[in-house]
Amino acid sequence: MKFKSKLLPLSIAAAALSMAAMGSAQAEDLVVKIGHTGPLSGSNAFAGKDNENGVRMGVEEVNAKKMMVGGKTLKFELVSEDDQCDPKAGVAVAQKFTDAGIKYVMGPYCSGVAIPASKIYNDGDAILSTVGSNPKVTMGGYKSVFRVIAGDNLIGSSMAQYAFGTLKAKTAAVIDDRTAFGQGLAEEFVKEAKVLGLTIVGQEYTTDKSTDFNAILTTIKSKAPDVIFYGGYAGQAGPMAKQMKGLGIKAKMLGGDAICVAETGKLAGDAANDTVYCAQGGAILDKVAAGPAFKEAYKKKFNQDPDAYAASFFDQTMFIATTMAKLGTVDSTKVSAELHKASYKGIVTTYAYDDKGNLQKAPITVYTFKAGMPTPVQ
The missing domain is CATH 3.40.50.2300 (Response regulator)
Structure with missing residues (x-):
């Protein structure tokens, strides 16, 4: 009993020292x-x-x-x-x-x-x-x-350059969702497009909550643009691409980094394939x-x-x-x-x-x- 009684305080002391050390480390x-x-x-x-x-x-x-x-x-x-x-x-x-x-x-x-x-x-x-x-x-x-x-000045202008130089577009329609992002991006696209000589045949507006774009797309279809630039997010770009296909619109859909995501393809289905083009501010991983x-x-x-x-x-x-x-x-x-x-x-x-x-x-x-x-x- 005496042997055990001597060890008990030692073990308590050791535990106390260990806890103190942990507290010190923390x-x-x-x-x-x-x-x-x-x-x-x-x-x-x-x-x-x-x-x-x-x-x-x-x-x-x-x-x-x-x-x-x-x-x-x-x-x-x-x-x-x-x-x-x-x-x-x-x-x-x-x-x-x-x-x-x-x-x-x-x-x-x-x-x-x-x-x-x-x-x-x-x-x-x-x-x-x-x-x-x-x-x-x-x-x-x-x-x-x-x-x-x-920034949008680079992303928007790069898509105008791609439309003009690579897709050989001559006319473009523009849609934006009136958010700071979408509107700013569309403005940068239009600015560069005009410098390059692309003709803007129409500008339409929606919101970042909308899902039905048939009315504005029907208006745009009558103007037969080569490309449609959308300033906005994937939640609207996906359904918009699907509705473009349903209306028989042949124009390519262009946009910025917010539609350059898997969510756009998920919402658009096969309507996005080889139809939606976008610029992303980043490298290819x-x-x-x-x-x-x-x-x-x-x-x-x-x-x-x-x-x-x-x-x-x-x-x-x-x-x-x-x-x-x-x-x-x-x-x-x-x-x-x-x-x-x-x-x-x-x-x-x-x-x-x-x-x-x-x-x-x-x-x-x-x-x-x-x-x-x-x-x-x-």
């Missing part, structure tokens, strides 16, 4: 919350979840690498909110994040959210890394806003060195292929983390200043930003659809 973690804002419900939920997945993979990669910042181990924690691609909801998310002291936010997906929300993030000293492509997103004069893909490995890891984790911008959000998460490690601080104002000066070789491209936060030398790829899936053509 105290050495430098926890940084990474916000994600995007559509996690509604017709664009597929994109919001894909973007969130890209950020999640970046967060896990950072934590696995155990980067040191100021003598502590950097640990990212993801906090994700549904902004519904709605400006009012997106502003509420921005206020919630900044009130919580979150200084690093990935998203939004929709320009209509990014434009009003960017002021709130700026006022809260938060860095916003977005795929909102309307040029106005980076025209607010906010030094902490970064667009991680090409199969054609870049680290792309196939990222695709494989993503599919293993989420049981599906990555969509348009998962890899871009992964890259930006890593760029921010490596910048923190380089500077030895998580101060968002210092990290923001360094992001404007530094560069980072990611999966998609080498990231470097101009003074407005636009990605320099942003890659653009043109796709069509084969077997319902976006397939690169140029």
Whole structure:
């Protein structure tokens, strides 16, 4: 009994020391919350979840690498909110994040959210890394806003060039959904089309909630355009392509990055094949060195292929983390200043930003659809 009584205090002491050591190790973690804002419900939920997945993979990669910042181990924690691609909801998310002291936010997906929300993030000293492509997103004069893909000025103009130079189109009709993204993209297409000598035979308008386009398509059919450019999202592009086929419209359908996704093919069926052409602000993952490995890891984790911008959000998460490690601080104002000066070789491209936060030398790829899936053509 005496032998046992001597061991008991020792075992308790050992346990206490072990717990103290664990507490000390935990105290050495430098926890940084990474916000994600995007559509996690509604017709664009597929994109919001894909973007969130890209950020999640970046967060896990950072934590696995155990980067040191100021003598502590950097640990990212993801906090994700549904902004519904709605400006009012997106502003509420921005206020919630900044009130919580979150200084690093990935998203939004929709320009209509990014434009009003960017002021709130700026006022809260938060860095916003977005795929909102309307040029106005980076025209607010906010030094902490970064667009991680090409802007509409490049995407819209590239489709006008493709229509004129490759498809040999002479006439075009234009439809947009009146969102900041869709309207801005259509304006850039029209601007470049006129420079090239493409004749715009008609412009029609819809909404990002519509599903019936027969009336405006019938009007456009009477004008027999070579191409129809649609400024909007996949939720409308898919049904529109199907209705074009039903009306016997032979024109090719063109659009930007928001229709350059599997969801368009899913909604359009075979109507998208070799008919829908789109430009995406990003590289072809199969054609870049680290792309196939990222695709494989993503599919293993989420049981599906990555969509348009998962890899871009992964890259930006890593760029921010490596910048923190380089500077030895998580101060968002210092990290923001360094992001404007530094560069980072990611999966998609080498990231470097101009003074407005636009990605320099942003890659653009043109796709069509084969077997319902976006397939690169140029």
